Amino acid sequence: MTTSSQTRTAELLAIEDTWGAHNYHPLPIVVAHAQGAWVTDVEGRRYLDCLSAYSALNQGHVHPAILKVFIEQASRVTLTSRAFRNDQLPLFCQDLAAICRLDVVLPMNSGAEAVETAIKAARQWGYARKGIPDGAAEIIVCGGNFHGRTTTIIGFSSDEDYKRGFGPFTPGFVSVPYGDLAALEAAITPNTCAFLFEPIQCEGGILMPPAGFLRAAADVCRDRRVLLVADEIQTGLGRTGAWFACDHEDVQPDLYILGKALSGGFYPVSACVGRREVMELFTPGSHGSTFGGNPLGAAVARAALQVLRDEQLIERSAKLGQVLLDALRTIESPVIQAIRGIGLLAGIELREPARAYCERLLERGVLCKETHERVIRLAPPLVIEETDLLWMVDQVREVLTAPVRNA
Numbered sequence: 417m418t419t420s421s422q423t424r425t426a427e428l429l430a431i432e433d434t435w436g437a438h439n440y441h442p443l444p445i446v447v448a449h450a451q452g453a454w455v456t457d458v459e460g461r462r463y464l465d466c467l468s469a470y471s472a473l474n475q476g477h478v479h480p481a482i483l484k485v486f487i488e489q490a491s492r493v494t495l496t497s498r499a500f501r502n503d504q505l506p507l508f509c510q511d512l513a514a515i516c517r518l519d520v521v522l523p524m525n526s527g528a529e530a531v532e533t534a535i536k537a538a539r540q541w542g543y544a545r546k547g548i549p550d551g552a553a554e555i556i557v558c559g560g561n562f563h564g565r566t567t568t569i570i571g572f573s574s575d576e577d578y579k580r581g582f583g584p585f586t587p588g589f590v591s592v593p594y595g596d597l598a599a600l601e602a603a604i605t606p607n608t609c610a611f612l613f614e615p616i617q618c619e620g621g622i623l624m625p626p627a628g629f630l631r632a633a634a635d636v637c638r639d640r641r642v643l644l645v646a647d648e649i650q651t652g653l654g655r656t657g658a659w660f661a662c663d664h665e666d667v668q669p670d671l672y673i674l675g676k677a678l679s680g681g682f683y684p685v686s687a688c689v690g691r692r693e694v695m696e697l698f699t700p701g702s703h704g705s706t707f708g709g710n711p712l713g714a715a716v717a718r719a720a721l722q723v724l725r726d727e728q729l730i731e732r733s734a735k736l737g738q739v740l741l742d743a744l745r746t747i748e749s750p751v752i753q754a755i756r757g758i759g760l761l762a763g764i765e766l767r768e769p770a771r772a773y774c775e776r777l778l779e780r781g782v783l784c785k786e787t788h789e790r791v792i793r794l795a796p797p798l799v800i801e802e803t804d805l806l807w808m809v810d811q812v813r814e815v816l817t818a819p820v821r822n823a
């Protein structure tokens with residue numbers, strides 16, 4: 417990689433590092449254009465995007481059908497606030513509720529806001545419908561979770577890096593080991609209103625619970641009158657080869673939390689989608705967002721969902737995901753500890769830090785990012801060509817079969 421002081425890359429890196437907060441540790445590539453699964457940097461080099469903005473780009477970069485709607489809507493009306501109605505939100509809600517097999521949609525912007533919305537929804541259901549004493553509601557969460565970055569959400573994270581220096585935190589959360597059914601059952605009390613979980617822990621390192629766990633957890637929650645709240649912000653909308661990762665075990669949550677690919681990467685759109693019995697407890701003034709449900713976001717999200725259907729990207733994810741896993745499993749390398757995945761979501765767990773390998777993949781034109789220190793996450797746009805996918809696996813093979821010299 418050439419980042420001599422003359423390059424535009426080096427210049428932009430220096431400006432950003434001076435004027436921008438350092439809350440990320442990005443790879444040293446500065447993207448200027450993108451199309452489909454490919455991005456081009458400011459030096460004109462092309463890379464295959466195998467991160468997809470943490471699965472916000474399932475439909476690929478700058479999808480032409482979404483772009484068309486985006487431009488049309490942006491030139492008509494972008495924001496009304498919820499003080500007035502707009503002609504896009506109703507259709508978005510109707511569409512998304514049907515996809516989720518649920519009744520009511522509450523639109524927000526970022527994923528974390530949708531998680532916060534689900535927390536509020538679950539708590540107020542607990543008080544109004546389950547009879548939990550005021551202020552005593554408990555939500556069970558999982559060790560190793562990632563649900564976003566607000567102060568409430570990081571408070572129930574088990575990752576010290578997310579929390580250090582940001583306390584005090586919101587009470588009312590109880591953590592159980594991920595995938596541990598007995599621990600979940602034991603943690604439920606009369607004050608438990610919800611079980612909040614990721615069907616696959618992506619930030620946690622592409623961790624999957626034992627087969628049958630989701631099904632069993634859903635049954636336990638139903639028996640004990642605990643809301644099942646699935647954070648599918650990263651796993652939903654085709655990433656795992658199904659509309660939702662919960663579908664793999666025929667689980668229907670009471671609340672879905674969605675974001676990321678909901679808008680195909682054009683615009684932040686998230687939503688908390690739930691059963692009427694829960695969502696009807698929101699009343700005017702109880703919750704809101706200035707930009708949530710705006711007509712530009714709603715139009716873009718509908719177009720993004722339509723692309724998933726029109727291009728059969730869910731089926732494509734399942735099919736290419738199998739190709740990806742089969743190909744990855746042919747790599748013989750002493751640094752590989754485990755390979756996990758489903759659909760176009762794969763994690764290669766290494767026996768050593770993954771960062772240096774991601775830097776080497778960058779040099780070879782493959783963009784990916786280490787997660788949880790020792791895992792390389794591979795999650796390309798679902799529109800990726802099979803030949804590109806196999807080329808990528810070849811790059812991964814090359815990199816993993818030549819040892820990294822850490823200086």
Ligand SMILES: *Cc1c(COP(=O)(O)O)cnc(C)c1O
Pocket residue numbers: 470525526527528529531562563564565614618647648649650651675676
């Ligand atoms: C990305 C993510 C979030 C947070 O979404 P933001 O849009 O970054 O706030 C929450 N939960 C999961 C599972 C995620 O992957």
